[in-house]
Amino acid sequence: xxxxxxxxxxxxxxxxxLGFLLHxxxxxxxxxxxxQGTAHVFYPEATEQRCTAALLLEVDPVALARKARGKGRGGxxxxxxxxxxxxxPYAASSLLAVALGSVFSTALKGVCxxxxxxxxxxxxxxxxxxxxxxxxxxxxxxALFEPLGxxxxxxxxxxxxxxxxWGDSRYVALTLEGRQRLADALRHLYxxxxxxxxxxxxxxxxDEVDKLLRAGDxxxxxxxxxxxxxxxYLARRWSLTRQAMERLELARLAAADDSAAEEIDNAVxxxxxxxxxxxxxxxxxxxxxxxxxxxxxxxxxxxxxxxQGQLVGExxxxxxxxxxxGVDVSTRxxxxxxxxxxxxxxxxxxxxxxxxLQGALTYTDSRLKGYDAAVLSxxxxxxxxxxxxxxxxxxxxAARPGTVIVTTPNAEYNVRWQSLPAGQVRHPDHRFEWxxxxxxxxAGRTAERYxxxxxxxxxxxxxxxxxxxxxxxxxxxxxxxxxxxxx
Ligand code: SAH
Numbered sequence: 001x002x003x004x005x006x007x008x009x010x011x012x013x014x015x016x017x018l019g020f021l022l023h024x025x026x027x028x029x030x031x032x033x034x035x036q037g038t039a040h041v042f043y044p045e046a047t048e049q050r051c052t053a054a055l056l057l058e059v060d061p062v063a064l065a066r067k068a069r070g071k072g073r074g075g076x077x078x079x080x081x082x083x084x085x086x087x088x089p090y091a092a093s094s095l096l097a098v099a100l101g102s103v104f105s106t107a108l109k110g111v112c113x114x115x116x117x118x119x120x121x122x123x124x125x126x127x128x129x130x131x132x133x134x135x136x137x138x139x140x141x142x143a144l145f146e147p148l149g150x151x152x153x154x155x156x157x158x159x160x161x162x163x164x165x166w167g168d169s170r171y172v173a174l175t176l177e178g179r180q181r182l183a184d185a186l187r188h189l190y191x192x193x194x195x196x197x198x199x200x201x202x203x204x205x206x207d208e209v210d211k212l213l214r215a216g217d218x219x220x221x222x223x224x225x226x227x228x229x230x231x232x233y234l235a236r237r238w239s240l241t242r243q244a245m246e247r248l249e250l251a252r253l254a255a256a257d258d259s260a261a262e263e264i265d266n267a268v269x270x271x272x273x274x275x276x277x278x279x280x281x282x283x284x285x286x287x288x289x290x291x292x293x294x295x296x297x298x299x300x301x302x303x304x305x306x307x308q309g310q311l312v313g314e315x316x317x318x319x320x321x322x323x324x325x326g327v328d329v330s331t332r333x334x335x336x337x338x339x340x341x342x343x344x345x346x347x348x349x350x351x352x353x354x355x356x357l358q359g360a361l362t363y364t365d366s367r368l369k370g371y372d373a374a375v376l377s378x379x380x381x382x383x384x385x386x387x388x389x390x391x392x393x394x395x396x397x398a399a400r401p402g403t404v405i406v407t408t409p410n411a412e413y414n415v416r417w418q419s420l421p422a423g424q425v426r427h428p429d430h431r432f433e434w435x436x437x438x439x440x441x442x443a444g445r446t447a448e449r450y451x452x453x454x455x456x457x458x459x460x461x462x463x464x465x466x467x468x469x470x471x472x473x474x475x476x477x478x479x480x481x482x483x484x485x486x487x
Contacts, residue, residue, distance in 0.1 A: 001056070001057040001059065001093065001095065001096045001099075001131075002054065002055070002056050002057075002129070002130055002131075003054070003055045003096060003100070003127065003128070003129050003189070004044070004052050004053065004054045004055075004126075004127070004128040004129075005018070005022075005052065005053050005055075005125065005126070005127050005182075005185070006045075006050065006051065006052040006053075006125070006126040006127075006128070007050075007051055007123050007124055007125055007126070008049060008050055008051075008124050009048055009049060009050075009051070010048065010049070011048055013118065014048040014051075015046075015047065015048060015049060015050050015051035016046050016047070016048065016051045017051075017115050017118050018051045018053055018123075018182070019043070019046070019051070019053070020112055020114045020115040020118070021107055021112050021115060021118060021119055021182045022041075022053055022104055022107045022182070023104070023106050023107055023112075024041045024053065024103075024104075026043040026046035026051060026053075027043075027046070028042075029041070029042035030042070032102070032103055034057070034098065034099050034102055034103070035098065036057070036059055036060070036095050036098065036099070037057055037058045037059040037060045037095075037099075038057070038058045039055060039056070039057050039058075039099040039102075039103050040054075040055070040056045040057075040058070041053060041054070041055055041056075041103060042054055042056075055096070055099065055100060055103065055104075057095060057096050057099045059095060093132075093133055093193065093194070093197040093199075094193060094194030094197050094199070096193055097189065097190050097191075097193040097194050100186060100189060100190055100193075101190050101215075104186055107182060107183060107186055108183060108186045108187060108190060108215070109183065110181065110182075110183030110184075116347035116349060116350070117319070117347070117349055117350065119181065119182065119183065120181065120316075120317075120346065120347065120350050121181065121317055121318075121319065122179040122180050122181050122317050123179065123180070123181070123182060124177075124178075124179055125176075125177070125178060125179070125180050125182065125185050126175065126176070126177050127174075127175070127176040127177075127185065127189065128174070128175050129173070129174045129175075129193075130173050131157060131171045131173065132171060132172050132173070132174045132193070132196060132197075133170055133171055133196065133197045133198075133199075134154070134170065134171065134172045134174075134196045135170065135196060135197070135198040135232075136196075136198075137156070137170075137172070138154040138155075138156060138172055140196065140228075141154040141172055141174060141196065142154065143224075143225055144192050144195065144196065144225055144228075144229070145176055145188070145192065147223055147224050147225070148178075148180075148184075148188055148219060148223070149178050149179075149180065150176040150177065150178040150180070150188075151176070151177045151178055152174070152175075152176060153174070153175040153176075153177075154172040154173070154174050154175075155172060155173045156169070156171070156172055157169050157171040157172060157173055181317075184218075184219065187215045187216070187217075187219070188219070190215045191212060191215050191216055191220070191229065191233060192229070194232075194233060195228070195229050195232045195233050198232050208233070208234060208240065209234065209240050209243050209244045209247070212230065212233050212234065212244055213244065213247055213248070216229075216248075218340070220248060221248045221249075226245075226248060227245070230244045230245055230248070281459070281460050281469055281470060282310070284459055284460050284470075285377060285378070285407055285459050285460075285470050285472075286310065286311055286314055286377075288407070288457060288459045288470075288472055289311065289375055289377060289405055289407065289472070290311075290314065290315070290318075292403070292405050292457070292472070292474050293315075293321075293373055293375070293403075293405070294320070296372070296373055296402065296403040296474070296476070297372075298321075298372035298373035298402070298403060299320060299321055299322045299323070299372055300321075300322060300323040300324075300370075300371045300372045300373075301315060301321055301323070301324050301325070301371060301372060301373050301374070301375065302325050302327060302368055302371045302373070302374040302375065302399070302401060303315075303324065303325070303326045303327065303374075303375045303377070304327050304361055304368075304374050304375065304376050304379060304395065305327070305328055305329075305361060305376060305377070305378075305379030305382070306326030306327060306328050306333070306334075306337060306356070307328060307330075307333050307337070308333055308336045308337050308340060309326055309333075309334075309336070309337025309338075309340055309341050309356070310340075311326075311375065311377060312324055312326040312337065312341060312354060312356075313340065313341050316341065316350065316353065316354055321353065322353060323353060323354075323355075323371075324353055324354045324355075325354075325355045325356075325357060325367075325368075325371070326354070326355070326356045326357070327356075327357045327358075327359045327361070327365075327368070328356075328358065328359075329358065329359065329360045329361070331358055334356050334358055337356055338356055341354065343356070361376075361379070361383075361391050361394055361395065362383070362387050362390035362391050362394060363390070363394060364393065364394045364397075364398035364399075365394065365398070365399070368394075368395075368398075368399035369398070369399055369400065370401075371399065371401040371402075372401060372402050372403065373401050373402060373403040373404070373405065374395060374399060374401040374403070374404050374405070375404075375405045376395070376404065376405070376406045376407070377405075377406075377407045378407055378408065378409070378470075380406060380408050381408050381409060381425075381430045381431060381432055381433055381434075382429055382430065382431065383431060384431050385431065385432060388442075392446050392449070392450070396446060396449075396450035396452060396475070397450055400450075400477065401477070402476070402477050403474060403475065403476055403477070404452065404474075404475040405472065405473070405474050405475075406443065406472070406473045406475070407459065407470050407471065407472045407473075408433070408434060408439060408470070408471060409425075409426055409430070409433045409434075409469065409470060409471075410433075410434070410435070410436055410439070410466070410467050410468055410469060410470060410471045411425075411433035411434055411435050411438075412435050412436060412466040412467055413463065413466050413467060413468065413469045414426065414433070415466060416463060416466060416469070434471075436467050436471060439456075439471050439473070440456065440473075443456070443473040443475070446475075447475055451477065451478045452475040452476060452477050452478060453475070453476045453478055454473050454474065454475045454476075455473070455474050455476075456471065456472065456473050456474075457471075457472045457473075457474070458470075458471065458472070459471070459472050
């Protein structure tokens with residue numbers, strides 16, 4: 001059983017930092033004895049530019065069979081033979097996941113005292129597993145890894161290359177590529193390898209639920225296949241699966257804010273009439289926002305109405321942002337945001353870059369002055385229209401960042417959400433939703449009053465008739481001070 005993890009780097013951030021993050025030195029080959037065999041960790045390549053760590057697990061099928069028998073599993077002679085002569089030594093499986101969990105246990109927790117920043121930031125990663133048993137085939141492999149941000153190459157492995165007519169085996173050769181924090185990548189593998197294998201080779205007890213929820217923290221509750229993952233991981237033991245699903249549901253509820261506009265959008269998104277599972281609108285919105293921030297060259301950024309802090313978290317992952325301030329009126333949202341971002345557990349270098357402030361955007365606030373950019377993502381529609389001028393004054397007049405990015409639903413698009421009754425807004429807390437013309441009108445007037453230039457972008461698929469689901473405006477402060485600007 002074999003798995004490789006590779007990353008790339010440069011002189012400033014060498015790829016060999018992977019050794020620090022994994023707590024295994026690139027110059028040494030090391031062996032560890034695990035419950036099912038011997039695990040070896042070594043580095044086939046380790047340069048500034050490229051570094052690959054390999055985990056090889058040598059399984060002893062005889063010992064394994066003895067162990068299983070010791071647990072009271074007997075059976076017919078055929079079954080007994082199959083437990084000695086099987087694919088265990090070769091195919092990556094739940095055993096490899098167990099080895100991964102024990103050999104890289106500190107890395108799995110995201111702990112790295114020597115390179116805390118590298119542990120906290122997404123790295124360009126490539127994971128290779130040449131033989132992975134995949135129940136359900138390549139479609140399931142895609143459905144499990146893609147929603148987590150991996151780009152997936154899964155090629156079925158022929159049963160026997162000499163006899164193509166025999167067809168494919170139940171194995172795939174898997175390559176995952178993406179920018180991920182190393183700990184997240186390891187936790188994805190730790191959970192999803194046994195899920196794909198769908199045959200646990202050790203006893204399932206209720207502490208497996210804890211292990212699953214711990215390894216799935218932050219990604220499992222929101223995964224579109226969380227049900228499949230949970231039930232397979234827990235070997236279809238329904239009482240445990242139900243227990244896990246209930247706890248995931250609680251985690252989801254805790255993460256849901258009073259104004260969970262984002263979740264509504266996503267729920268509606270899933271019903272959209274597209275063949276492939278669409279990228280959630282909230283994700284596309286954050287992509288558009290970060291692209292606009294990058295284009296503006298911003299490094300000190302306000303996220304006004306930051307909600308649960310998803311955007312703040314994303315910005316935190318990019319060292320280009322030196323100061324990130326999330327502001328929201330809801331203490332509950334800020335509490336959830338602080339927990340999601342693990343502010344209390346971040347190393348000082350990271351935590352000093354981020355602050356969460358409680359505040360109402362309809363009042364001027366001297367703490368918000370002097371930033372490069374401010375984001376108002378899905379916020380303006382939560383204000384009663386008569387309060388909007390107060391927000392305009394506080395943001396464009398008083399805080400006066402160089403760039404302001406505003407996103408809001410496009411009301412015209414609502415006819416495309418099949419599950420949304422005609423004439424309704426997307427979320428009960430939306431006080432209004434603008435058509436493209438209304439938004440452009442408001443943005444143009446606001447820009448003019450406060451001395452900004454404004455341009456517009458579509459977020460999501462731009463429908464030829466009704467436009468995109470989300471509309472985005474980028475305001476750039478003109479150099480001259482305008483009449484409405486506060487001194
Ligand atoms: N920006 C996040 C959250 C949008 S939901 C996203 O794009 O997903 C709207 C958020 O705005 C909520 O968290 C709500 O508490 C906050 N909000 C609404 N009115 C506000 C006000 N007057 N001052 C500050 N925050 C406000």
